[in-house]
Structure formats: structure tokens, C-alpha cells
Amino acid sequence: MGEILVVGGGFSGLLLASRIPGSEVFEENPSIGVPPHCTGLVSWDTIRVIGSPARDSIVSSYRYIRVLNTAGKDIAVLKPSQRIYKLDRVLLERLLAKEAEDMGSKIHTRARVVSVDFEGSIAIHGKEGFRRAVGSMVAIAEGSLGTISRRLGLSRKQDLLVGIQGYARVSKNIDEDEILVFVNDRIFKGFFGWLVPLGSREAVVGMASSLRSYSNRAFRIYLAVLRKLGYFRDSSLRGTYGGLIVRGYPITNHYRDRVIAIGDAAGFVKPFSGGGLYPASKQVEAFSTALRRSDGGEALKRYSRLIGDEIRSLRLQWIATKAVEAIGVERAMKILAGMGIRSISMDYDHHERVFFRLIWGVLAESR
Structure with a gap:
């Protein structure tokens, strides 16, 4: 397996670089972990996938989610199947960067990637001006705007x-x-x-x-x-x-030849909350596992099999999210409360089940 070039030094890119020794990360910002932009709420399953950098970043934990209206009236209590943990996102990314460097990966800051081609070549504008680099594969982890990944047809407009x-x-x-x-x-x-x-x-x-x-x-x-x-x-x-x-979902063809989009850039986010740590962790886990066991096209075929269930789950969540959005989050919750459903068990990482229950409640109320 040759060198992996990673476009973006946020969570997804750093996690991948910590899993694949000898990766090279290009981050346009001057330092890792800034600017912060995420609350950092995750399940223990997510922490387990990320490993020690996540465990060492825990700030606090929670058992319930209480839903209220803006008059302060309780509407419902959501009961996740496992505790929710708040991570210090800046610390998490810096610990991932250290882990990546300890694995022999290189991290370049103030290095903005301006183009990527399917042959594994990237153009970088950095401290020394413009230069090109070529790797065995390119992972585009550029974040929410997804400019390069959409230009290459590897993600949809979210x-x-x-x-x-x-x-x-x-x-x-x-x-x-x-x-x-x-x-x-x-x-x-x-x-x-x-x-x-x-x-x-x-x-x-x-x-x-x-x-x-x-x-x-x-x-x-x-x-x-x-x-x-x-x-x-x-x-x-x-x-x-x-x-x-x-707020979106990944397309099936978010990879091609020697290029793959990962994390937010590929739509690997929970559509309702926008939380990306769990879907991105599962994607990186699948991709790095495939790379360790196979090369080139075979690695992508193996990855496709490993990630299929997560993509299907995210698409179901997207359908349910759009339905709840059309109804109105407050209205949907109030309808359930009116039906006497005030305590709702949920899987924090797979929202589709609780959302379909919300939709079913609204449909039942409208009959």
C-alpha cells in the first residue's frame, strides 16, 4: 500500500491518518483543531471506534435528553440506549494528530489543496507556493462545503x-x-x-x-x-x-479510481442532528480495514461491502428527517405527547427508528 494523501486536517482526515501509517495530511488552517465548530456529543460506540484520543477528550456524560418547548414546558424525554458523552473537540483533533504523527504520518498546515484528479495527484498552495503531490490514493476530507468532492461528482449538494x-x-x-x-x-x-x-x-x-x-x-x-x-x-x-x-446522506459512488470522499465532504453525517463523528468513524474504520487487507480496486470493493449497511441507515434517516422537517419538529413531538408518548427509547447513532415512530404517530393522529 502506497502513501495516502488526505485533503483536510479535521476529524475525518486525522482519524484516517492515525489508522494508515505514512499518510500525508494537508490542512489549510494554521493549526489543528481550530476553528472549533462542533458540540462533540457522541455515544460510547463512537468512542470505542475512535479509541484513546476520544477517551482522553471526555468532558462529561449524560443519560437522558429532555425535550421542552420555549415556554419551558416538558414535552418528552428521550432515553438513549447508552450514555452520551461530550468530547473536547479541539483536544480530540490534537490528540488524533499526535497519534497520526506517531504512526509516521505527516501533517502540513497552511496547505490548501486546490485540485485533485482521479490518478491520485493533488495541487497544493502552501508556504512554498504551488506544488503537486501524487499518492496511491487521495482521501478528500474537506468538510461541510465539499467543493472538491462535488466538483468530482463524489458527493451531492447537501x-x-x-x-x-x-x-x-x-x-x-x-x-x-x-x-x-x-x-x-x-x-x-x-x-x-x-x-x-x-x-x-x-x-x-x-x-x-x-x-x-x-x-x-x-x-x-x-x-x-x-x-x-x-x-x-x-x-x-x-x-x-x-x-x-x-444535513444530507452519502451517494453510492463517493469514490472512483484512486479518490474517495470521506466525512462531511461525502455526506457521512446523521441527517437530523448533523452529527458527523459516528458516521465518519464508521466510514474510516471500513476504509482503513479495506486498505490494510487489499490494494487499489480490490480495496474499494471490500470497502463498499463493509460500508453498505451504514449508507442504507443514513438514507433511511434522511427520508425520516425530511418527513419530520415537513411536519415540524415541535408539532411532531407535541402530537406524540398528546398520544401519551412522553418517554421514548432511542438509538443515539441510528435515528431512523425513533423518527419513523414520530411519523407514524402523526399519521395516526391525522386519521
């Missing part, structure tokens, strides 16, 4: 959300074993807001909504709602950060 969050000092007693999710179809438009306790009365507070409908005014309204409900008194959040969230 729906994009805007997420923004920051830190707040909590003034109200809350159960630190619960994540709070707030639904309001007018404010969040197909998504939701969240409050994630960190202990010592600190919390991450954030929201997301469609790129087309997002406004800073909606975020200010949401923060005003939380202040009115007594969750915190701060006039603004500290350390605000955010970015684009992909």
Missing part, C-alpha cells in the same frame, strides 16, 4: 444549516445528567436549540437552523427565552463559535 453556540454560567438548578433540547418551529425552522451542562454551573448553549432562514435575530430571541426561563442571566455568551452543519 442541505446546510448554520449552528452557533457558546458558554454560559447557569443560574438555575438543572439535572447535569440531562441534555436539554428546546423546540420551536418558528425560531429553529426544522432544527432545535440545546443546553448541555458541563458541571460547576457551566453549560454550552446553542441552536441551529436552515442556512436560508438563519438570522442573528433568531439567536437573540432564543437567548432571551432562556434568560426569561431563568437558565442564565448573562447578556451574551462567552467564547461563541459555530459554523455550517451538513
Whole structure:
């Protein structure tokens, strides 16, 4: 197996470089782990796949997700089949980078890849100007915009959300074993807001909504709602950060010849929440396993067999997500509550089951 060239030094690219010794990573930003843009909530299954960098990045953990409306009224409690863990995303990526370098991989920062061809060649604009590199394979892990992967036909145009969050000092007693999710179809438009306790009365507070409908005014309204409900008194959040969230699914042909798209760039995200750590981890696990056992075209055939179930699951989640989005998240949850369904067991990594239950409840109500 020859050298793997990795376009992008975010989570997916670094995880792959930590799995394939001698990989070469090209990251356009000046340092690894910044800018931060993800809350970092994962299941233990995800931590198990990532390994020690994830275990060493755990900040806190949770047993339940409590869903409320913006009047502060409980609607439902979601009960994941395993605990949810919050990871320090900046630390996670830096630990993955160290693990990759310990495996003999190289990481170049301030190195922007401007083009990729199917022969395994890339063009880089870096500190020394323009240059080219050729590898046995190229993994495009460029993130949510997916410019190169879409240009090559390896991903579809995904729906994009805007997420923004920051830190707040909590003034109200809350159960630190619960994540709070707030639904309001007018404010969040197909998504939701969240409050994630960190202990010592600190919390991450954030929201997301469609790129087309997002406004800073909606975020200010949401923060005003939380202040009115007594969750915190701060006039603004500290350390605000955010970015684009992909909401989509991978196409079957997200690889060709000597090039593959991975992570957000390929649509390997949970369509409802936009969470990419679990799908990307499973994809990297499948791809690196295939590369270790086979070369070239045979490796991609083996990878296709290994990743098939995950792709089918993500497509089902996408169908269910679009249906819930059309109904309205708040409305769907209220209908279930009206039917007496207020406690919902769920698989945190495979949302399709709970979503189809939501849809079934709405259909039953409309009869």
C-alpha cells in the first residue's frame, strides 16, 4: 500500500491518518483543531471506534435528553440506549494528530489543496507556493462545503444549516445528567436549540437552523427565552463559535479510481442532528480495514461491502428527517405527547427508528 494523501486536517482526515501509517495530511488552517465548530456529543460506540484520543477528550456524560418547548414546558424525554458523552473537540483533533504523527504520518498546515484528479495527484498552495503531490490514493476530507468532492461528482449538494453556540454560567438548578433540547418551529425552522451542562454551573448553549432562514435575530430571541426561563442571566455568551452543519446522506459512488470522499465532504453525517463523528468513524474504520487487507480496486470493493449497511441507515434517516422537517419538529413531538408518548427509547447513532415512530404517530393522529 502506497502513501495516502488526505485533503483536510479535521476529524475525518486525522482519524484516517492515525489508522494508515505514512499518510500525508494537508490542512489549510494554521493549526489543528481550530476553528472549533462542533458540540462533540457522541455515544460510547463512537468512542470505542475512535479509541484513546476520544477517551482522553471526555468532558462529561449524560443519560437522558429532555425535550421542552420555549415556554419551558416538558414535552418528552428521550432515553438513549447508552450514555452520551461530550468530547473536547479541539483536544480530540490534537490528540488524533499526535497519534497520526506517531504512526509516521505527516501533517502540513497552511496547505490548501486546490485540485485533485482521479490518478491520485493533488495541487497544493502552501508556504512554498504551488506544488503537486501524487499518492496511491487521495482521501478528500474537506468538510461541510465539499467543493472538491462535488466538483468530482463524489458527493451531492447537501442541505446546510448554520449552528452557533457558546458558554454560559447557569443560574438555575438543572439535572447535569440531562441534555436539554428546546423546540420551536418558528425560531429553529426544522432544527432545535440545546443546553448541555458541563458541571460547576457551566453549560454550552446553542441552536441551529436552515442556512436560508438563519438570522442573528433568531439567536437573540432564543437567548432571551432562556434568560426569561431563568437558565442564565448573562447578556451574551462567552467564547461563541459555530459554523455550517451538513444535513444530507452519502451517494453510492463517493469514490472512483484512486479518490474517495470521506466525512462531511461525502455526506457521512446523521441527517437530523448533523452529527458527523459516528458516521465518519464508521466510514474510516471500513476504509482503513479495506486498505490494510487489499490494494487499489480490490480495496474499494471490500470497502463498499463493509460500508453498505451504514449508507442504507443514513438514507433511511434522511427520508425520516425530511418527513419530520415537513411536519415540524415541535408539532411532531407535541402530537406524540398528546398520544401519551412522553418517554421514548432511542438509538443515539441510528435515528431512523425513533423518527419513523414520530411519523407514524402523526399519521395516526391525522386519521
